[in-house]
Amino acid sequence: MTLTAFQCAHCGTTVFPPLYFCPSCGGGEWLERALEYGTVSESTVIRHRAGQQAEAVLHLATVVTDDGPVVIARLEQPSADGTRVRLYIDEAQRITARPM
């Protein structure tokens, strides 16, 4: 599934997650925009999580999308900062980044 951001119909500001009103101009009409590509700015390996024992580690990334919004995504595989990724939402509703 495609990850969708929202672009203000009035001033063009693109946001994710969605907002009711635009923080830049106050506009309340939004156009949907697919967030498909981005770049890993940082990533981490979460080795210990509250309430979970001995689970597989989670590779988590901050991805700056080409359209502007910054998203938090699961990395399909460990990737260096600067790696180009394609974003999608998997069947478990997880924002996922696939290195290109």
Add this chain to the structure above:
Amino acid sequence: MQSNSFDHVAIMAGVEVPYRRHPEPGSTGDLLAQAFGAALAQSGFAARDIDGLGVASFTLSPDHAIDLAWRLGLSPRWCMDDCHGGASAINLLQHAIRAVQHGDANVIVLVSGDRFEPADFRHLVDNYNLTTRDWLSPLQTGGPNGLFAMLTQRHAKRHGLRREDYGALCVAQRAWAALNPHAVYRARLTLDDYLAAPSVADPLRRFDCVPVVSGANAIVVARSDLARGPSNVRVRALQCLYNADHQAGNGLETSLKRIADILWHQAGVGPQDIDIASVYDDYPVMALAQLADLGFAPDGDLRALLARITSRELPVNTSGGQLSAGQAGAAGGMHGLVEAIVQLQGAAGERQIKDARLAVVSGYGMVEYRYGMCANAVVLEKAAGDTP
């Protein structure tokens, strides 16, 4: 009237129900009630004098402030729920001051606290808000550690800091905690211990992450002419700013950066005059960010700031901070405030800062998506006429 005046109102108590890593049997309400009772005892007020109640708690549900008021036997004229996490105490204080100044209430008790079983904490971090539930919980991040790990990477890169630098703050706070009988973690921590601790989320290791505890805090805010105790604290300045960048930035600066000038102007003093600072330390990176935003590193040199902290030239988080004393949920925002009050009362025991007269306290929190969206700060002063 002057809208920026903080006259005719004082803080008359600051208490903490000892934090516990593993809570005793009971409820969140029990802890808040203990804090309420301790605040009354310290302030000299009786329950019948209390006509205002403010509450911050994540786990009081399904009760709210008014239910707690009923259980406490109160008939408040002013009653307020707050849900600003690490910014809740100063947010509550902002409202309480104005309520007292305008006669809506005369004596207000503000309480905050939480009691966590492991399942409670997991529920909280997975359902922190809709954004978290929709976009972070499916990733099974298990809370904000991963977000602040990446924020720490950005911060380290920008300021040229190493793990040892963040560790220096944790070690310094643990040394303060050794002097605080109520701190949950008091054992000596060396930089080697810090560096060798198990990884949580790179680069964060165990001692970078606040230990979750159960506990509560309370303060009393009242008309200054009603004071019963000898030792009061007055507010010189208070500023809040939320959503300054709408989560579109990098999280390295809190909204304190935008309110620092007006805060110090309102207070009529500057960072150089401060005797003690309490900043919200959910992670060492955020403690450093808040101190920098407040103007404690005017030249941007965070290593020089750290040197002043470790030498105690600038006493920061003298209770040990949440990193050593523990984070009792919504009480986390009041923990540093209470420590500053206790220091200004001259009641901090072994860790007392001599002649402490001015304190700054900051709150930070409520991670909407990638970092905290709330920050606020208050400048406190030992009330004139008090003897140390």
